[in-house]
Amino acid sequence: MCTVCGCGQGETRIEGHDDENAHGHDHPHTHEPGHAHSHADGATHSHPHATHFHQHQGDLHYGLGPAHAHAPGLSQERMVRIEQDILGKNNAYADGNRKHFAEHGIFAVNLVSSPGSGKTTLLVKSIDLLKDKAKVAVVEGDQQTSNDADRIRATGAPAIQVNTGKGCHLDAHMVGHALERLALPDDSLLMIENVGNLVCPAAFDLGEAHKVVILSVTEGEDKPLKYPDMFNAADLMLLNKIDLLPYLNFDVAQCIEYARRINPKLEVMQVSATSGAGMEEWLAWLTAGLDVAIAARQQNVNLLKKRIAELEARLAVNG
Amino acid sequence: MHEMSLAEGILQIVEDAAARQGFKRVTEVRLEIGALAGVEIEALGFCLDVVLKDSVAEGARIELEKTPGTGYCLGCGETVPVNALYEACPNCGGYQVQATGGTEMRVKDLLVE
Structure with a gap:
């Protein structure tokens, strides 16, 4: 399992790894002594072989740079040029999703946050307030259980739960499959609730129009500095649970300042799903985005209709 | 972050190339990772050890090229280095820096036999 976040799609491989590495290693390691790590059961301890720069294989060389010379002619080795983005496959699926959204007038947002920021409650409240004005559907990502999708379905909105298993984020392929199952009508709003994780989902484009990061005021104002990748990837930050501000020492201005250090273009809204504060602004942002998506699809349809009419006219003349 | 997924992405790229070009063994994988890509290099090395096992690239050397981070400072209107x-911003001390380079994660090339 990944030492940072435990993620990975190929679970069988991870199982295999656990077996392979359960035994001791007899080769030298270069890490510093006393390297500690945590286990899922909460135990933290030092490991004699916790980091993995094996001398006999898989060495990582730092800073060799482009000047590093290969001499493929001296052996049977040859060089194969690759030049591919490691996340290229995900990005190709994301492009597919984005095309699908554009063709169907769907405004898709990817909601990202830590666990417990109030994403699902905010989502339920948003759907309740929007459901007479817009078609809304939800893709719910969690490691396990369909609890969140059940909460969404209770509002009457269609929802698909994606359980990522050991995975720490949704990827574009999973979302593509969820779309097949959801069969979204044209001109709808799709809310993708990502796995509660402020790190990994930052790197995975799902084809959404925007990432929206939700930070609750119970979390601490320096989270944008601690988890900069996510705040950098997002276009909008919702500062949630502001009804609790009177009971907390949370400095709103400082938090926003930190977030904009990471991402100068970040939009910020202060909301509370519980009291309803700020919800109007957030819902207006959503419906404005949806209107743009619908208008773009309509324009596309009109263009196609015009082309068909032109072709029919030509057929009539020539036929 | 998500180093296991990245390692699997690397394996996929290597295996696709092996299927296309018919090589049997990879002795070296050269990666380009940007300083702002959010990749924990040690974790990636660990995950690659695991993921490349029993593949064409088992035991391959992993060469890493780190590209520097750059950003555009809205304050002083210049491209500046970003760690x-x-x-x-190293010029004006402001925080109006938008990352523009050093976020890439690529497989550059392979040595195969």
């Missing part, structure tokens, strides 16, 4: 997303 981390939360850093101030």
